[in-house]
Amino acid sequence: MSDWRPNIVVFACNWCTYQGADLAGSLRCDYPSTVNIIRVPCSGRVEPEFIVAALKNGADGVFIGGCHPGDCHYREGNHRAIRRFILLKRVLTSMGVEPERVRLEWISGSEGKRFAKVMKEFNETIMALGPNPIGRDGNGR
């Protein structure tokens, strides 16, 4: 248990959060290597299935990063993302999954330092929660 490292999946919007992650790299900001970034066109592209599939297949935490409200490249993708996210979080909570395992933040392309800071925070949250109970070895059939 002591050498356990979490597996964190980050769905990063191409126009803001992914650029923010890029900037974090250019600025030489440190963030945990447990973070695995998947670039998506928009946070609105992240369907609830993606999040649960990640949790079922070995992710201990799932993070969705999108543009700040009003800044969506597709005008309202992030508004859809947050509504889905709130509803999914309610469902996950009822199903016994810690709601802290999923997190949504608005991170813009200029917020490289903030990206690194949020990743560190999220990593600590997941480290404190421990392995995901619905992962491959947990709630499987």
Next chain:
Amino acid sequence: MAGKLTLAYFLSGGCGGCDMAIVDLSETLVDVLPRLEVVFWAPTVADVKYKELEAMPDKSIDVGLYSGMVRLGEQEHIAKVMRAKCKVLVAWGACAALGGIPGMGNMHTREEIFKTAYFDTYSTDNPDGITPQTRCVVDGKYELTLPEFYEYVRPLHHVVDVDYFVGGCPPHHSFVAEAISAVLEGKLPPPGSWITGGKAVCDICRRNPALRGEEREPITAVKRTIEGVPAEGKCLLQEGYLCLGPVTQGDCKALCPKVNIPCRGCGGPIPGVKDFGLRAIGAIAASLANEELVDQIPSPVKLFYRYSLPASMLGRKVK
């Protein structure tokens, strides 16, 4: 197809509604019966015992319809026997295909269910604290057995390989006729598929604004079915009655919206959707006008997973 088609039917954890859906074929059934030979239909229609089914040669039955989910050891056993004896095995109806209404039991542990059923309900009088046991000895000499009550509900395909899935609670009788004639004529999709027309309830529903060339507006209120009366001919979802028509197979001909009742998803997911509830969450949440409305949805798991919790990716509540 030459000769008679042999049929086996088993009512597992379901309510018998799917059996009724077949009986509802009425005259159509009379036309079909000369081409069918029912070799097993337990426990409702034919008096054929389990041991007689077990004694039949493997793959000797053309089609097996299995209705109801798997909760008990007995149901699991017959599922395995049916799989061995039937050439084609169909998960018949929402319970067998998805887990169905009894699948909501996966929100609770076996202990919680026993506590409610055998201790807490108002009409229960159980001073000795007796709960069902798989074995007990009566008068010191008679050993009686009951099937095991498993911890969770499973849809049929979690127990054995299933060739086809048919949704509906129960399947609508006109669709039953289509599905049965598809089987009789061998006009079947690739094994593992759902037998469905492939259209969503919305595609068929006359309330759908898109079919009248109108724009779909965001949902500005969340209402329960007991609140108010939906406007004539207007989309229930737009009126605020959370209807799952966008992600549900419309083989029912959109019966519920026709009588002011929002779709609850018994038909099963439209093709391409793996997890009914999650897709419904995506569709409904994205249609809401603001975030506050999300919190007004009562019991989201039991709304979006009313018929499909055991077959979903989450499957059951984590202890």
